[in-house]
Amino acid sequence: MAVPLQLRCYYFNVSRGLHLHVIGSASSNVFSSQALHQTVSIHSQPQAPFNFNFNLDDPTLPKFLELLKKVAHSSPQAEGLHLSGFQANRDLICSAIWALREEWKPALLAFKWNCHGNDEKVCNLMIWVLTTHGKFSTAWCIIRDMHRSSLSTRQAMLIMIDRYASANNSAKAIQTFNFMDKFRLTPDQEAFHALLTALSKYGNVEEAEEFMLVNKKLFPLNTESFNIILNGWCNITKDVYEAKRVWREMSKYCITPNATSYSYMISCFSNEGNLFDSLRLYDQMKKRGWIPGIEIYNSLVYVLTHENCLKEALRTIDKLKEQGLQPGSATFNSMILPLCEAGKLAGARIIFNTMVEENVSPTTETYHAFFEGTDYQGTLEFLTRMKDSGLGPNKDSFVIILAKFLKLKQPVNALKFWTEMKTYDVLPSCVHYRIMVEGLVTCRWFVKARDFYEEMVSNGCSADPKLNRLFQKEVLDSGDKGKQNVKKANSNKSMNILKNDKMK
Numbered sequence: 022m023a024v025p026l027q028l029r030c031y032y033f034n035v036s037r038g039l040h041l042h043v044i045g046s047a048s049s050n051v052f053s054s055q056a057l058h059q060t061v062s063i064h065s066q067p068q069a070p071f072n073f074n075f076n077l078d079d080p081t082l083p084k085f086l087e088l089l090k091k092v093a094h095s096s097p098q099a100e101g102l103h104l105s106g107f108q109a110n111r112d113l114i115c116s117a118i119w120a121l122r123e124e125w126k127p128a129l130l131a132f133k134w135n136c137h138g139n140d141e142k143v144c145n146l147m148i149w150v151l152t153t154h155g156k157f158s159t160a161w162c163i164i165r166d167m168h169r170s171s172l173s174t175r176q177a178m179l180i181m182i183d184r185y186a187s188a189n190n191s192a193k194a195i196q197t198f199n200f201m202d203k204f205r206l207t208p209d210q211e212a213f214h215a216l217l218t219a220l221s222k223y224g225n226v227e228e229a230e231e232f233m234l235v236n237k238k239l240f241p242l243n244t245e246s247f248n249i250i251l252n253g254w255c256n257i258t259k260d261v262y263e264a265k266r267v268w269r270e271m272s273k274y275c276i277t278p279n280a281t282s283y284s285y286m287i288s289c290f291s292n293e294g295n296l297f298d299s300l301r302l303y304d305q306m307k308k309r310g311w312i313p314g315i316e317i318y319n320s321l322v323y324v325l326t327h328e329n330c331l332k333e334a335l336r337t338i339d340k341l342k343e344q345g346l347q348p349g350s351a352t353f354n355s356m357i358l359p360l361c362e363a364g365k366l367a368g369a370r371i372i373f374n375t376m377v378e379e380n381v382s383p384t385t386e387t388y389h390a391f392f393e394g395t396d397y398q399g400t401l402e403f404l405t406r407m408k409d410s411g412l413g414p415n416k417d418s419f420v421i422i423l424a425k426f427l428k429l430k431q432p433v434n435a436l437k438f439w440t441e442m443k444t445y446d447v448l449p450s451c452v453h454y455r456i457m458v459e460g461l462v463t464c465r466w467f468v469k470a471r472d473f474y475e476e477m478v479s480n481g482c483s484a485d486p487k488l489n490r491l492f493q494k495e496v497l498d499s500g501d502k503g504k505q506n507v508k509k510a511n512s513n514k515s516m517n518i519l520k521n522d523k524m525k
Contacts, residue, residue: 075116085109085117089127089134109134111143118146125154141172148177152184157193160184164204174204179215186219191228194219213240214249221253229253230267247271248281255289264289280311284320291320296328315346323355331356331368350376350384357387361394369394385412392421397434404441414445420452427460432469435460451482462491 076082109117114131121128132147144167151160164177178201185194198216201208213236220229230250233242240246247267254264268286271278278286283306290299299321306313318341325334334356338348353376360369369391376383388407392400400422407414419442426435439457442449454477461470471492478484 075119076112077116077120079113079116081113082116082120085113085131086120086127089117089121089130090124093124093127093130111140115143115146118143118150122150122153125150125156129159139170139172141167141176144172145176145180149180149184152181153187155188157181157185168204175201175206175212178204178206179212182216183219183222186223186225189223189225191220191225195228195232210240214245217246217249221249221257224253224257226250226253226258226263242274242276244271244276244279244282247276248279248285251282251285255285255292259289259292261289261293261295280306280314283311284314284317287317288320291324291327294324294327296324296330299324313344315341315349315352318346319352319355322352323359326356327359327363348379348381350381350387353381354384354386354390358390361390364394366391366394366399383410383412385415385418388412388414389418389421392418393425397426397431397437400438401441404445408445414447416447416450416453419447419449420456423453423456423460427456427464430464432461432464432466436469449480451477454480454482455485455488458485458488459491462488467492 109131114134117131118128121131128150129147132143144163148160148163151157151163160177160181164174164181167174167177178197181197182194185191185197194216198208198212201212206212217229217233220226220232230253233240233246233250247270251264251267251271254260254267264286268278268282271282283302287299287302287306290302303313303317303321306317318337322334322337325331325337338352341348341352353372356372357369357376360366360372373383373387373391376387383406385407388403388410391403395403404414404418407418419438422438423435426432426438435457439449439453442453454473458470458474458477461467461473474488474492
């Protein structure tokens with residue numbers, strides 16, 4: 022089953038709450054949870070780390086960026102820096118690094134421009150950019166320089182841990198944690214939780230759990246540590262079997278679940294469409310004195326709607342209002358998504374209209390849910406609504422639309438929406454091309470598929486071996502069918518000759 026859209030929002034919100042206790046410092050230099058939470062891939066979250074106030078409207082910034090890009094490709098760079106005579110203050114340097122976050126070379130040049138190696142926050146920002154691009158060796162050089170200059174390297178080390186984990190290098194993330202004492206830092210429990218969070222967040226939940234248990238003498242097991250692991254199995258890998266196992270392990274180690282623990286498990290069961298266990302844990306949670314939050318009600322609304330208990334889902338919304346909570350877009354999405362998935366579009370439209378009437382703004386996820394389930398006219402309608410709301414459509418919107426119509430074996434409609442992309446100023450990406458090529462081949466539109474494939478490669482997308490094999494397979498299959506038809510025709514011809522001979 023697809024991951025509930027409202028659960029993604031839920032996990033994001035709860036994980037932020039969990040992170041509040043995860044990262045910190047034994048010294049006066051505190052690395053806020055928000056800082057680490059934002060140290061994610063620049064392609065998935067375009068937010069600045071460390072709450073920098075970048076001034077991207079600075080009139081001198083465009084000229085500075087142009088100069089940086091020019092010098093970055095020159096040789097030698099140092100001479101270009103010296104001769105330019107450009108004056109840049111700290112704020113401009115930071116804005117330039119952030120503006121160039123997808124081009125690490127000119128960003129590094131901005132960092133070196135006025136030698137801001139003595140500014141801890143600027144160093145951390147540069148380390149984040151470098152490690153996001155996998156330039157860990159260069160980042161380590163900056164950390165060593167910070168250490169020599171007696172700057173705190175705590176944030177920098179936690180960034181390294183997070184970025185190693187994001188690069189699926191759990192061994193290096195753990196090694197960095199163990200290396201903290203080399204920089205006169207204490208790998209305390211807060212840093213320990215930061216490591217567990219980073220490993221779990223990027224899918225290495227098994228490694229995180231093993232590290233937690235191996236180090237239980239140094240870092241005693243507690244609810245917070247188990248919640249990080251539970252979040253990983255429930256949210257990241259979405260493995261309900263492992264989540265149940267960890268829940269039992271908590272009891273084995275005499276660890277008492279808290280509200281966050283119940284939130285993760287209820288959402289996990291909701292995600293699986295397990296209504297019985299979702300309600301069982303909800304009742305158990307209340308008996309233990311924990312007050313359910315909006316996220317838990319959203320999960321219950323989802324699973325009730327998914328299991329065709331629409332009236333009960335609506336009653337749950339009334340109940341959360343009685344608790345002084347207000348249903349938001351995630352709450353209504355919890356009903357709209359399963360209704361669209363089940364093809365109950367009339368019911369989904371009623372919920373959509375109710376959402377608007379209650380002054381709750383639809384989100385991108387709301388419209389994408391309708392794209393999954395509506396027909397050609399309905400898709401056009403919600404594309405227009407999405408545009409009017411100022412939410413897009415974006416590239417992901419057309420990924421959903423194209424894939425849907427090709428799966429339904431409606432290549433004509435898919436081609437129409439390919440043209441619509443230009444109307445909405447959405448440029449086709451390599452992903453769109455691959456969806457079109459594979460879908461058209463499946464629909465046996467070989468000539469059109471080949472045209473798209475050639476256009477895809479000519480536009481800079483790499484050749485796809487999978488698509489090449491798909492073309493070859495279809496050609497071979499077509500050839501075999503042709504031979505079978507010829508053989509069948511020859512066989513029929515022979516039978517007719519024999520029949521005529523007998524008649525004579």
